[in-house]
Amino acid sequence: MKRTDKPALSRFDSALGWTRSPSSRVTRVLIAAVLLAVFGVPFLTVISSAFSHTSDPTQLAVLPTDPTLDNFRAAGEWDLYTYLRNSLIIAGGGLLLQMTASVLAGYALSRRRFRGQALVMMLFLMTMMLPEEVIAVPLSIVLGDLPLLGINLKGTVFAIILPVGIWGFSIMVMTEFMRDIPEEICEAARLDGLSEIGVLGRIVLPMCKPALGVITIFGFIMIWNQYLLPLIASNGPGSYTITVAIALLRDDPSGSTGLLAAGSVLALVPSLIVYLLLQSSLVRGITAGAGK
16 A cells, blocks of 8 residues: 555645655645634634633634633523524424435436436526525515415524525435446345335445535535525524524624624534534545546
8 A cells, every 4th residue: 555655645746846855845834834824813713702801803812811601601691592593403404304305306317317307407507506696585475475385484494494405516416426326236126126215225325425424514504504595584583593693793783702703603613513523424425526
């Protein structure tokens, strides 16, 4: 393994223009230090402000001088934990619906040939190209009076979960990944008596774990970062998510910088946990796609 890895690493360095000279190593260290400062310092500053007595918004530090939990106690008084709970419910329900729809749609598009299949894929692509602002007004009308059923979903979690339940990116990832699974494996499973659901659940899905990790991470972040949709779907502050609450808190003159930083930390933690738990699947999914 070592003999095969060294040439590969040298080819990679050569492609980037690196050499083994001391000046090249110094350059790499400097670039890494700059990137760390650009991306790491703001992150540390937010965490430091969340645990500090910060009354002046211009006084920010990388490390807290007087650590305290007062900002997180104040977050409870501003109902940020209620908004966090709303976001967790919406993200969990929306992600479950999105993954289910993506798996079923991906299996159908990868294993079945039918007329209009290219049109269906194009429609999924079009949903990714349309900005949220374009469909804001029609979506608000539909949520207020659901066609055929006449149900008003505004003010409920379903008004946010249903629109994010279908995402073209997740469907395309699952479709392309499932297409690379040999059809002979599925045919052998059918000969053994498995139904289509059995083939999907016992054969195809276990082979799609890297793709499932990819759509889980990106799907969760997409739903978690929704801002315009919760505004459209809510009837009042009680149904706001943590992202909307932080935006409103930023414009409130009575809110402190430490409180805003504490809310930002609360909004950051779930996405960070999901990424840390599934980062290995994300790496395998990306490398599998790169090797095709």
